[in-house]
Amino acid sequence: MPDLNFTDRVVIVTGAGGSLGKAYALEFAKRGASVVVNDLGTTQDGSFARSLSANTTVAEIKFHGGKAVPNFDSVVYGHKIIEAAIEHFGRIDVVVNNAGIVLDKSFQNMSDNDWDLVYRTHVKGAYSVTKAAWFFFKKQGYGRIIFISSNSAIYGNFGQANYAAAKNALIGLSHTLAIEGNRYGIHSNVVIPTASSRLTEQLFLEESLRSLKAEYVVPLVIYLGHESCQETGKVLEAGAGWFGQIQAYRSKGMVLPAANAETIADNWTAITDMTSAKHFDNIQEVTADLLNNARKEGISGTKWELENEKKNEYMELLTVVAKALNQKIHGSPTSSFMFMLILMNGTDMHSFTQNKE
Known part of the structure; x- marks a missing residue:
């Protein structure tokens, strides 16, 4: 297959000041895209600003001959990020919703603020950026949306009730946008990365981190962002050089004409038997x-x-x-x-x- 080129395409990557987001931005730029590098410049828990992170990514892109501009707006104000893309490059073709924070606590100890801040960043932020881009995608009859989710959304994880719920919301959002956008050439997919990042670096041993480089996830994101990719509505996983798809399956189940709690209990094995599960x-x-x-x-x-x-x-x-x-x-x-x-x-x-x- 010929190289996937992004010349004349404009890509927004949120949370691109470091780790995974930076890796996505660098590769898009390397392949000819004009990149809006968005990063508020916060730590993993959303505290104090470090605005230099977006500048650093942009400087690296330009050093290698690429085109990029920094943006320091919160993803909650997504229209400002889209406006920056239009102002500098005149269009928008790809949105990678990567920005996020973690505030891990057991559910018992989680405050309303812990919940709201994580949900606001991941869900409201991704919604806000994508909603602002949607107008331009629909007008030009083309757009690629990539939501970065997490295995916590699929399996849950201790201390991540807020994070898991937020990341799962992105999957439902993407599925619906894939349905609504398909007729306009707008494709939406989800990527679940397992990689070393500022959000996960405390979770793995140093030896494991070497196998979980952000660069190992990048090829999947690049492909989903390219015009040649016609996939939409998918949930895909990548990590340590492995790539795959995740789907929901439903058991064959059974019809219980006069069901009550007792018949549910009596037939539990048949109801939950996944032998003939179907997607x-x-x-x-x-x-x-x-x-x-x-x-x-x-x-x-x-x-x-x-x-x-x-x-x-x-x-x-x-x-x-x-x-x-x-x-x-x-x-x-x-x-x-x-x-x-x-x-x-x-x-x-x-x-x-x-x-x-």
């Missing part, structure tokens, strides 16, 4: 599967069941409306209408899963 690509597929399973088991008397002789009439009418919705229209999303279609006939769900704005 679903979207919420529509999940809903259709639930309803199809109910029908197979003869569940009746529920609101969504139509009399057989009337179902075709309803579906003919809904098909006409669905075709109309597939035309270019404006207004609120039609998710509720789509959900009604699924309830009417889950097996026909695939024909109607086109959200419209």
Whole structure:
């Protein structure tokens, strides 16, 4: 494959004053991108400013012939970061939401401020930057968004209730942006890095840190940011030279027509058996599967069941409306209408899963 070049592309990397963020910024610049190096200049717990960190990254980029400008705004004021990109480079193509802090404490000892500050930085910050960039992405019909999450979001970690919750929120945000942005050429993905950084350097032995260099994560972020990458809605993991994908799977489960707490307990093994677990690509597929399973088991008397002789009439009418919705229209999303279609006939769900704005 030819080298992935970023000439004429503009990339924003938040939290790029050191460690992982700096490594991302340096590589994007090396490949021709104009980079906005954002870093508030705080320590890992969000305290006192060290504004020189962004300047240091920019100086290194320029020393090697690259193009970059520093930005010291908080990610909570994301519009200022986007404005800096437009002012200096005229456009924005890639956003890497990397900025973050940790305030690790057991849940019992965690204060409201500990929770709010971590959530504000990771979630509100990523939202704010991405929301400001979205206007330009949509206008130009192109954009790449990369959210940096954490294994804590997937597995939890002692003392990181705030951090794990915030990083998990980014996964849900990215999945939704992938759905809403796909028609506009806007792709959104999540990267879960395991690497030495100022947020994790206290967690690993020195020998392990040598295997967990930030540079080992960088190739994945670069690829996801390139125009040739058509992946969206993915959660990917990287660390120590290993790369992989993470997906959610659901057990086969079982239908319990007259379920109560006792029948749940009696059938717990079958309910949680992951032997025939299945991955679903979207919420529509999940809903259709639930309803199809109910029908197979003869569940009746529920609101969504139509009399057989009337179902075709309803579906003919809904098909006409669905075709109309597939035309270019404006207004609120039609998710509720789509959900009604699924309830009417889950097996026909695939024909109607086109959200419209």
